[in-house]
Each structure stands twice: as C-alpha cells, then as structure tokens.
Amino acid sequence: MAVYDAKDKVVFVTGGATGIGALTVKAFLEEGAKHVAILDVAKDAGVALEAELKDKYGDNKAKFIKCDVSNEEELLNAYNVVIESNGHVDVVINNAGILNDSKDIYKKALEVNVTALITSTLKALELMRKDKGGNGGAIINISSIAGLMQTSLLPIYSAAKSAVLQFSNCIGMEPHYSRTGVRVIAICFGATDTALLSRQKFGGFDEASDAELEEHFKMFPFQRPESAAAGVMEAFKKGSSASSWLITHEQPAVDITNNVTEAYSVLSRGREVKNELCRGTPDRNEVPYYENINFKFYSSIDTTLIYARPDYKRGRDRVFGRAVCWRSIYASAVLSMWRSSTCRRKLPEAELKKKFGADKVKFIECDVTDEEQLFNAYGTVVDDNGHVDVVVNNAGILNESRNVYKKALAVNVINWHVLPNVGKANFWSNHVN
Structure with missing residues (x-):
C-alpha cells in the first residue's frame, strides 16, 4: 500500500473555518503542508483561524478566503487566488456541508452538498491532472454515514451524501486515475460533535421529522471532531483512488471500499431479469416491449x-x-x-x-x-x-x-x-x- 505525504503540499479546504474542517487544516500544517487555503462563509471564525495559524507557522502558511461554495464565481475565484499565490494545488478537501432538509434550506443544502462539491472536484481535476500538464494530486470528498444507510428522518441529506459517495467512487475509478494521476477519495463520517448537529443548524423536511431529529441524534454516540480530522489524514495518506472510508465511534479510519462495491453489486442484481412492462394490455402492438425493467403498478x-x-x-x-x-x-x-x-x-x-x-x-x-x-x-x-x-x-x-x-x-x-x-x-x- 502506497503512503502519501502531506509535506510541501498546497491544500484547499472548503468549510475549513470551524469544526472538522478547521482541525483538518491544522492537521495538514502539522504534517508539513506548504500552504493551506481555508474557504468558508464564516468570516470571523476564518479570520481568527488564519491569525492563529500565522502566529504558529508563519505568514505564508494559511490564508482565509471568504467563499460561498454554491456561488460558482466565488469558488472559481478562490481557486485562482491559490494558483496565483502558489502556482498549483495538490490536495482539495470538499468539506463544506449543510444538514438541513427543511423547506427553506434544502435547496441551498443540495447546492452546497452536491452541486458545489462536483464543481469543485471538476475544477481541481482540471488543475491537477497529469495528462493536461498538472502534477497529479488528491481530492477528498466528504460524504456521511447517512450515505451508507437509510433514514426516514433525513431523506434529502441522505440522498445528497449517497450522491457524493457514488460520484467520488465513479470519477476516481479507472481509467480516470491512470489518465489524471488524481486520487478521488470519499469519506463517511459518523455522528460527530460539531455545530452541524446543533439544534440551530439541522432541520427536518416536515414538522414531524423535525420534532424527532433531536432525539434521533441522541441515539448515536458522538465522536470528537479531532478523531474525525485524524481519520481524514489517515485516508489521505493511505487511500487509493475510488476508495471509501468510514470514520466513526472514535475508531481509526476504516477502508470500506469492498463493502461499498459489494453493496452496489447487490443493488444491480436485478439487471438481468427480463420483464414485460405492458404485456396483457389492450392494443399491445402500440406499446413497446421493455426488457430489464422491474415495475409495479398500484x-x-x-x-x-x-x-x-x-x-x-x-x-x-x-x-x-x-x-x-x-x-x-x-x-x-x-x-x-x-x-x-x-x-x-x-x-x-x-x-x-x-x-x-x-x-x-x-x-x-x-x-x-x-x-x-x-x-x-x-x-x-x-x-x-x-x-x-x-x-x-x-x-x-x-x-x-x-x-x-x-x-x-x-x-x-x-x-x-x-x-x-x-x-x-x-x-x-x-x-x-
């Protein structure tokens, strides 16, 4: 198994001003990163973190860039700032996220959790890929344990994190990795003690779900954000492209790639089954015959x-x-x-x-x-x-x-x-x- 080094790397972290993101920023600097860009909408927290890191590591080690990742212009401008200052980027961690299915917020959450993450991944690939003159690198996309399981209380968030997992696996697969030299890794956090799971931040898609969420979260043992950030570093060092990692319950990061691959294999087993959607309907000749479709009519x-x-x-x-x-x-x-x-x-x-x-x-x-x-x-x-x-x-x-x-x-x-x-x-x- 190859072991990758953070030393002298230029790192780009979205949602990096607080919580797991901020601790990941610190972890990369501890490991000798050349520079870390900190993207977040939380200006006060970002400015304070930048000042703290400059005091500890020097003036050019960390830079806060206020950025709403769902605003494509702001996101691409942030990439430009990093490239202009450092010449390249080596590691991108798409960590920004919103856990809120409520009617007023869910569309913004999808834009942050899915669309912006994909936009950032595509931009990072464009800049880093070896077949286009780049140096290769790594992209770490933050999914969630919610992307590995089904919960009736958070259908939108669960769908978004499932999308992140599938996207990261597929774009990290061969032949993409051989062409680009860019590893794409998905990380699924379990319940973690951050603001994301505070009552002020989360929300359900309807009143009943919203009322149940707080008690639902109490069922899960929370891990410390420090443990989550340590797991991110472990996955960065050891993760192969298209790999998936689970970080939960204060345990070391676990490579669950084989589990995910097996799960998708199970989900696709029905593809070889032949069904006739419209057999027995009147005027059958006017309606086409369908293969490989499982369909139930009520x-x-x-x-x-x-x-x-x-x-x-x-x-x-x-x-x-x-x-x-x-x-x-x-x-x-x-x-x-x-x-x-x-x-x-x-x-x-x-x-x-x-x-x-x-x-x-x-x-x-x-x-x-x-x-x-x-x-x-x-x-x-x-x-x-x-x-x-x-x-x-x-x-x-x-x-x-x-x-x-x-x-x-x-x-x-x-x-x-x-x-x-x-x-x-x-x-x-x-x-x-």
Missing part, C-alpha cells in the same frame, strides 16, 4: 396522475414515459403531463385525447427546474381536478458535459426533491399511500 382507477416529461420517441421507440402514460389511461386515470421541450409535444397529447377522451389528458409546458412554472403546473392540475393522487418524477438529463451538468443536477436531483414537497399536502389530504 391501481390507478379513478386517480389523477401527474407525469413529468412523457417522452414520445427515443431510441427505436422504446419510450418508458409514453408506455406508463398509456398503461395508466387504460386503467381510467386522468393524466396531466409536462415537459420543457416543445419538440413533438402535441403529438402524444392529441393522440391520447383522440383515443381516450379530451378530459383524460392535458399537456403543460413546464421546465421543472423553474419553481414558479412547477408550482403553477400543480395549481393547474388541482384547479382542474380538485386534487392529485400520483406523481411520477421522470424528467431527466443524461449529460455530464461542463455546459450542461449543473442543469442536469437541477433536473435530476433538485427537481425530485421539489416535487414531493409541492404535492405533499394534496396527497396527505386525500390519504394516498
């Missing part, structure tokens, strides 16, 4: 169904969205469908109305990342039908290019957190299970 008789983005044609007419629309209407559902593109939009609506009746389907042009359009779409459905029973969040973008990935995240991740919150009151009032 009764949709007399229900009002919202279907986001019912694609009409893609890839030899094997269109999952359209098949669900047809299957639902055969079962006497009232269907509303929306998408942002106007391409072929009227064809499925006109076709479905002709076959099932004008009152059975309605197309609503809507970019689901535009909250006003999304809320108006819900309002239209409720105005027309009095309530909504089923929401299918199908909108998605499969494009990781630099110009599109943030829009893709907004549609693929943030969008499906918005939809349940918008529709929840209608569901609960109608006792939908």
Whole structure:
C-alpha cells in the first residue's frame, strides 16, 4: 500500500473555518503542508483561524478566503487566488456541508452538498491532472454515514451524501486515475460533535421529522471532531483512488471500499431479469416491449396522475414515459403531463385525447427546474381536478458535459426533491399511500 505525504503540499479546504474542517487544516500544517487555503462563509471564525495559524507557522502558511461554495464565481475565484499565490494545488478537501432538509434550506443544502462539491472536484481535476500538464494530486470528498444507510428522518441529506459517495467512487475509478494521476477519495463520517448537529443548524423536511431529529441524534454516540480530522489524514495518506472510508465511534479510519462495491453489486442484481412492462394490455402492438425493467403498478382507477416529461420517441421507440402514460389511461386515470421541450409535444397529447377522451389528458409546458412554472403546473392540475393522487418524477438529463451538468443536477436531483414537497399536502389530504 502506497503512503502519501502531506509535506510541501498546497491544500484547499472548503468549510475549513470551524469544526472538522478547521482541525483538518491544522492537521495538514502539522504534517508539513506548504500552504493551506481555508474557504468558508464564516468570516470571523476564518479570520481568527488564519491569525492563529500565522502566529504558529508563519505568514505564508494559511490564508482565509471568504467563499460561498454554491456561488460558482466565488469558488472559481478562490481557486485562482491559490494558483496565483502558489502556482498549483495538490490536495482539495470538499468539506463544506449543510444538514438541513427543511423547506427553506434544502435547496441551498443540495447546492452546497452536491452541486458545489462536483464543481469543485471538476475544477481541481482540471488543475491537477497529469495528462493536461498538472502534477497529479488528491481530492477528498466528504460524504456521511447517512450515505451508507437509510433514514426516514433525513431523506434529502441522505440522498445528497449517497450522491457524493457514488460520484467520488465513479470519477476516481479507472481509467480516470491512470489518465489524471488524481486520487478521488470519499469519506463517511459518523455522528460527530460539531455545530452541524446543533439544534440551530439541522432541520427536518416536515414538522414531524423535525420534532424527532433531536432525539434521533441522541441515539448515536458522538465522536470528537479531532478523531474525525485524524481519520481524514489517515485516508489521505493511505487511500487509493475510488476508495471509501468510514470514520466513526472514535475508531481509526476504516477502508470500506469492498463493502461499498459489494453493496452496489447487490443493488444491480436485478439487471438481468427480463420483464414485460405492458404485456396483457389492450392494443399491445402500440406499446413497446421493455426488457430489464422491474415495475409495479398500484391501481390507478379513478386517480389523477401527474407525469413529468412523457417522452414520445427515443431510441427505436422504446419510450418508458409514453408506455406508463398509456398503461395508466387504460386503467381510467386522468393524466396531466409536462415537459420543457416543445419538440413533438402535441403529438402524444392529441393522440391520447383522440383515443381516450379530451378530459383524460392535458399537456403543460413546464421546465421543472423553474419553481414558479412547477408550482403553477400543480395549481393547474388541482384547479382542474380538485386534487392529485400520483406523481411520477421522470424528467431527466443524461449529460455530464461542463455546459450542461449543473442543469442536469437541477433536473435530476433538485427537481425530485421539489416535487414531493409541492404535492405533499394534496396527497396527505386525500390519504394516498
């Protein structure tokens, strides 16, 4: 096992002014880092930490940069400051995070926990990768034990940390590492005694969950932030690219890569199972045959169904969205469908109305990342039908290019957190299970 050294490294730490981040900054300086950049929105804490470290290590060892990582301009400017001062960056630790699923904060939390982390990782790769003239390096992305388990109280935070784990593993895999020389490591902290878990900071997605969170956290033994920071250093020194590490219960950092790999192998076992989504439906020839899809229908008789983005044609007419629309209407559902593109939009609506009746389907042009359009779409459905029973969040973008990935995240991740919150009151009032 290779052992990596922090000596003379230029280090970049987000969320570095307090808690685990601040202790990680100190740990790298103790290990002989050349320079550590401290990014945080907490200006007073950051300035105080910079002064403390300058007194101990010298003027050029640490620099605080006030930065909201969810603001791309501020984040990229912070990278520029570090490059201009030091010529390069060797280690990036994406530690900034928010643990709050409440309606007022969850979108900001997703921007910090997922989108900004991905933006920072891509920028670090661009600067460090050997195949583009860089020196190689390491990126450490902070996930959480919440990304390894399921908890009903923090669905949004858990989803975000699962995304961090999967992203870090995949972008750290071969052939990426051989090309770039940049290790990407995921770290999952257990419950840690920091401000993140203070009553003032955390929040649940609804009142019931919020009320239960404080007692829920008390069930877990908290580790000291010093132990968490020591684990970060251990993972940096010993972690291979695409590895995952668990740091919890005051124990040394544990490489759990094999566990994570096995877990994903278990999750994907159903891929070889062949199902026919639409076998037995009327006019079977009009609905495509699907392989490798496990799909369960509950009764949709007399229900009002919202279907986001019912694609009409893609890839030899094997269109999952359209098949669900047809299957639902055969079962006497009232269907509303929306998408942002106007391409072929009227064809499925006109076709479905002709076959099932004008009152059975309605197309609503809507970019689901535009909250006003999304809320108006819900309002239209409720105005027309009095309530909504089923929401299918199908909108998605499969494009990781630099110009599109943030829009893709907004549609693929943030969008499906918005939809349940918008529709929840209608569901609960109608006792939908």
